[in-house]
Amino acid sequence: MAVETTDVLIVGGSMVGLAQALFLARQGIRPVLVERHTEVSAHPRAQAASPRTMELLRALGLEQRVRERETPGAQYGDILQVTSLTGTELGRFDGPFRHDPNEVGTTGWTLIGQDRLEPVLLERARELGADLRFGTELVSHRQDADGVTSVLRDLRDGTERTVRSRYLVAADGFRAEIREGLGIGAHGRGVLGQQMSVIFHADLDPYVAGRSFFLCFVSNERVKGVLGRIGGPESDRWVLAPSLPPGASHREYSAEECVELVRAAVGVPELAVEVESASSWEVAAQVADRFRDRRVLLAGDCVHVMPPTGGFGGNMGVQDAHNLAWKLALVLRGQAGPELLDSYEQERAPVAEFTVEQGVIRYLQRSGLDAEAAARHRPETTVLFGQVYRSGAVLTEDGPDDGAPVEDPVVPSGRPGTRAAHLPLVVDGRTTPLHDLLTGGFLLLTGPAGAAWEPAAAAVRAATGLDLTARRVGAGEPPETVERFLKAYGVGPDGAALIRPDGFIAWRTAALPADPAEALGSTLARLLRP
Structure with missing residues (x-):
């Protein structure tokens, strides 16, 4: 069997893997990416690109492309908390807005689901020369001192090929098969709950009653979850993400049971509902014990999982990829030593610990589970732009250092390690x-x-x-x-x-x-x- 060669093999073709391919290609590195699914996901999953993610994409000339594919009729309003859409309004939280009032960032939020963002990343990565192979899975990989030998299988015809790469980037998501295969554990709060996504069609405008909101948190005896519009302003396409009992899956719910959950969330027992699809996942909070095993580097959900509240998860993964891309490129070109890659974990792991906890705090607050979480809450601007890196890739200065993973970016210090x-x-x-x-x-x-x-x-x-x-x-x-x-x-x-x-x-x-x-x-x- 002939052996194919590449500098970097990326495993996982979702938001993080595609971003890794894009950022490497922009550096002149032509990676190979493999993804077992035949196309990008039709589910929105992450609902927004953060100002920091948009800042990175803007520098690549992609801001306009992304905004053009923004979720139609996206509303930069509050997050509403209700017993049901027709029931009692319990409160409102600040939601993400397009413009940063503190002028900390270059640009603002874009409300775009992964189903709309991923094609933009894919398109540009291919334009820059990345080799993206969907319908292809990693069968095995083996490391040695000089690189990684991987066996890939084309799922359409079953053929296998061997690829030799200098590095492998695992962006294979929260199931973390590569990380677990390497024997790398994870720590943290663990599983907080089970959640399902039900994409459905229904006319909810009479019950929205002119209110503007980004997401609507619903809590009653029948259903606890999040409701949001994912179609245009005139569209009847919505998503409901209800909490499930421990260990449960969407496979245990019939279409009629999904309809009943939607009706309970809206508060209209006879509402006409058409279910399009359903999926489920664990709401968890954990960080990997290591972000690297020799020539295998881990990014995205396989090394940090957090609740969706705050919209930090997928965006964190994009920033992992950006941090890693320039370092890999310099090492591959011989302009930096391989020890530069040690700084990836040194920098991103503390930020992951902090951001996961901030996601948990928002989850507890908005779920009404922990009223004291507000004392540990840090502003979105700090979470997105306040990271402080300490590594060999930063020449730190003498003087006091409190060791905090973030600083207030509204009052920047300018010290090495800050944005x-x-x-x-x-x-x-x-x-x-x-x-x-x-x-x-x-x-x-x-x-x-x-x-x-x-x-x-x-x-x-x-x-x-x-x-x-x-x-x-x-x-x-x-x-x-x-x-x-x-x-x-x-x-x-x-x-x-x-x-x-x-x-x-x-x-x-x-x-x-x-x-x-x-x-x-x-x-x-x-x-x-x-």
Whole structure:
């Protein structure tokens, strides 16, 4: 049997696997992706792309494509809590909104289900050269010192082929077959409940009664769950996600029983309902004990599972993929040592622990199970943009460090390991958000008196071959933007901050050193070969 070769084999073609393929392809790496299903899922599952996810996709020129496929009639309203749609209104929670009032992010939420987002990721990944193979499953894989040998099976004709890859990325979802096969356990609260998704058609507009809401949490003696519209404003297509008894599955519910659950959620016993499909899953909270086993790296739900409240799960997986892509690309090109990949778990595992707990807090609050959870609740802006990385890929500074996994991004510290604060820069006469410039390489952002950094960066780029650009804030920006930069990044007029391809600050210096090229070159060497 002939052996096919590739740099990276990705297992799993859902939201995270497709994002991994896209981000690698954008870096010039042509991965092979395999997915046992023949096409992307028809179920919406994750209902929204977060502002951070949209920021990453925007830098790839995909924001407009995603917004064009937004769930028709998407409503950026509150989250409603009721006994039934026609019953008593128990309260409202803040829902996701398109615009961030704190101007922390580049862009806002997009209410788009995975069934609409995944085709966008798939289409662009293929355009950039990723080899995506649906209807194909991983039969086995074996690691050695130089790579991974995998056997793949085409489920349409049963033929098998062997693929040799330098790395394997497992994005195979919450069932985590690859992780468990490697003997990697998980810890956390475990299973919190069982949930079902029932996609159905019914005319609910008379019972919505003009109210605007993103999701509606229903709680009565017959059904506890979440109700939401997934069709256009005139559509009769909805989804009900009711809680199930422990261990139960959608397979135990007939179409008529699903109809009765919908009727109970709406509060109309004779409501005309047509069930389209149903599926079920565990509501759980856990984090893998490890995110890597030698040449196998794990991303998405196989390493962190959280309740859907907050919309963090799938978005977290996309950011795993983005964190991993640039590191893999540098290692594969020989521009970084393989030890750089150790920083993936060092950075993402603490963030996963924090985010899973925030998802649990929201689940307990909105399910009415824990009134005290509010004391541990952190704002969405902090969860999405406040991560603090500590790893070999960050040159941490001397001084106090409370060890917290997040900081308040509304008041950015500018310290290495935090996301680079949003700045409205002027490029070719047009205002351009800073994160739009992060398309795969390093960016050295300097103060207005930092002209000497530009030839220094050019020298390092020529010597190393790294994608490195220097940009002086103040070359075209108004004084208020310059002041904002100096304050948010904690540097002086001739200082600089080195921003990684994923938008996080790797290093900063308050002032221009005696030999800026040597300082920058040695800094990058320490970061890429920690």
